[in-house]
Amino acid sequence: GAGVSQSPSNKVTEKGKDVELRCDPISGHTALYWYRQRLGQGLEFLIYFQGNSAPDKSGLPSDRFSAERTGESVSTLTIQRTQQEDSAVYLCASSPAWGQGAGEQYFGPGTRLTVT
Amino acid sequence: AQSVSQHNHHVILSEAASLELGCNYSYGGTVNLFWYVQYPGQHLQLLLKYFSGDPLVKGIKGFEAEFIKSKFSFNLRKPSVQWSDTAEYFCAVSGNTGGFKTIFGAGTRLFVKA
Numbered sequence: 001g002a003g004v005s006q007s008p009s010n011k012v013t014e015k016g017k018d019v020e021l022r023c024d025p026i027s028g029h030t031a032l033y034w035y036r037q038r039l040g041q042g043l044e045f046l047i048y049f050q051g052n053s054a055p056d057k058s059g060l061p062s063d064r065f066s067a068e069r070t071g072e073s074v075s076t077l078t079i080q081r082t083q084q085e086d087s088a089v090y091l092c093a094s095s096p097a098w099g100q101g102a103g104e105q106y107f108g109p110g111t112r113l114t115v116t
Numbered sequence: 117a118q119s120v121s122q123h124n125h126h127v128i129l130s131e132a133a134s135l136e137l138g139c140n141y142s143y144g145g146t147v148n149l150f151w152y153v154q155y156p157g158q159h160l161q162l163l164l165k166y167f168s169g170d171p172l173v174k175g176i177k178g179f180e181a182e183f184i185k186s187k188f189s190f191n192l193r194k195p196s197v198q199w200s201d202t203a204e205y206f207c208a209v210s211g212n213t214g215g216f217k218t219i220f221g222a223g224t225r226l227f228v229k230a
Contacts, residue, residue, distance in 0.1 A: 003159075033218065035220070041222060041223075042122075042206065042220050042221055042222035042223045043206065043208075043220035043223075045217060045218065045219060045220070048217060048218075056217050059217075091160070093160075104150070104162050104165055105150075105152075105160075105162070105218065106162075107152075107159045107160040107161070108159065109159055110159075
């Protein structure tokens, strides 16, 4: 079956503009995660969804960042008033289950965001 | 605070050399442990995982990792690396005290010389 898909694959935007990044998880996967990876750095946790509920939003860098998920389907990550430090690859992953003994994540190809 | 530390940022080995990548974590409660790999131009993918039971787990492509609870470590090993193992390797942990939020290490870039 299809894997996790993300769109767009690349996005160049001007500072101050809003951007919306999309993630389509693997069908039936309960959990969905968003990460940010800056050049040369590891994965920075942003937010996760269990179904369409987001129990932990503590990783969102500022109130310019928000995310939502429709049921156990598509998720969008929105960055308002983008800044140059938002430039990074934004990765989405999904997982078929949640909790102890679960959590193997399937990653999408990422969206490379460049803020000029 | 929950964290994962990978000791080596860059490792260069010749083919057939043995590999050990260090990973230590700080995460209370019961943990799930993972190693992910990202080959050049490809997505992150799972290499191996530990949930419970035998602390020595085997993954794909001859990799294995050992969970040592007393040392909060989950080091990755391979007896003999190949050029095709050139990739970036990430250690990750999740657990019940963190609501199963997954924390990733900064990654280790491995380059294997042919």
